[in-house]
Amino acid sequence: MREQGSAVAWVESPLQLLCAVEARHAGVAGPEMRVVTRAKLPALRVTRTELTSLDLPPGLAIETASGRMPRPGRRAAWVLGDAFSGRVQLTSLTALPSRIVLVDDGLATIRVLEQLTSRAGTSLLRARVQATPSRRALGLAAALRLRAAARAGRLTVFTALPVPAGLAAAVRRLGAELITHDFAWLRSQPAARHPRPREDTVVLGTSLVRNGLIHRDRYLSWLFALKGPLAYYPHRREDPGDLAAVRDHPGVTVYDGGVPVEMTLRDLRPGQRVLSLPSTAVTSLRVLLSARGVPVETVDVPDDWWTPSASVSLRSHLQMFAHERAAP
Incomplete structure (x- = not known):
């Protein structure tokens, strides 16, 4: 280079x-x-x-x-x-x-x-x-x-x-x-200025609901069924109403960092894990957290979550990095 x-x-x-x-x-x-x-x-x-x-x-x-x-x-x-x-x-x-x-x-x-x-x-x-x-x-x-x-x-x-x-x-x-x-x-930088979440499970928010690609009720039902306590990091384009519902749910703490999760979550400790729907952040967090022994897991989107706006080709594209793979 x-x-x-x-x-x-x-x-x-x-x-x-x-x-x-x-x-x-x-x-x-x-x-x-x-x-x-x-x-x-x-x-x-x-x-x-x-x-x-x-x-x-x-x-x-x-x-x-x-x-x-x-x-x-x-x-x-x-x-x-x-x-x-x-x-x-x-x-x-x-x-x-x-x-x-x-x-x-x-x-x-x-x-x-x-x-x-x-x-x-x-x-x-x-x-x-x-x-x-x-x-x-x-x-x-x-x-x-x-x-x-x-x-x-x-x-x-x-x-x-x-x-x-x-x-x-x-x-x-x-x-x-x-x-x-x-x-x-x-x-190479010092630890993040933002405090590391105390919760063992960290969930990344998604823009798929606001973009009309998955059903809101399916997504929120899945989220609220997870065993807590949960740390929730919103997507920057999440609907404020949806985020208010998440914030009001018992056992979920919403962290409003405002910066890329690559920056705020790079110091997670062994024993914690990250859950996310298909997202670019899954790939980048795997790069940053694999050496720390922190798993980053992608949730497969069930067929009945998708709306008619999500074509088969779009679904495939969104989920292409759902599971960990080696970079070429």
Whole structure:
């Protein structure tokens, strides 16, 4: 991994922000990086505060966007998390960075790689999106730019996800550099500032209910049937009403950290365990907690939990990392 020129990172979620820091630490985005976070997102603000209390890699500065999305110069690397973002795709049409580095944005990262390596006419579009013709055209143009960058040796994918072997090979055939990481910077930091939960079972919240993919009553019935006491870490997009019901349930303590669980739960002790519905956090927490002897278990979603909005292909995609596997 060679150091490059300076870099500009645009991040729109706490995980993207954390992974941009890891990219700087790993040297894949140059000796200097300016990380710009999307404005008016409380979770990003809290995560930035948490990160700046730690020993950030040298040459890294984090700021909040004061206006439009920053545009990388010709000699700068461009670090991105959400390749499906309309703002990112629109900017990509005229930006000419020296290199593009894609960092993790949850399981959407895998969908990006699948679309980039599929047939040439595939647009970069989120799952379940009913796209207009103009939006499809923008997604196609963005895909063409990323594929061209890959063929020119100017695209790097920096991920903590265990990319399936066939997909990893396809990404490399495209010309992209695929680098996996294990949160080396975060693991080198002091213990989390947030107190470790006292409860032996930690449950990660989910966005699947609010996104209309699983039935609310099935999920809450499962959660409330678990043997307590439970520590519950909400998903940042959980419905406030659902969260109020969880908070009021006896035996459940809700921890409102606001920052990625990779940061708040990295100090769990042997004897504790993590339960979660399918989530990217399952994979990253396994990386961080396996050496500590803390199991991270994924709950298989029963068929009767899914709503009609969850297609078979979407269910398969969401559960692709449900059970632990070795990274390629």
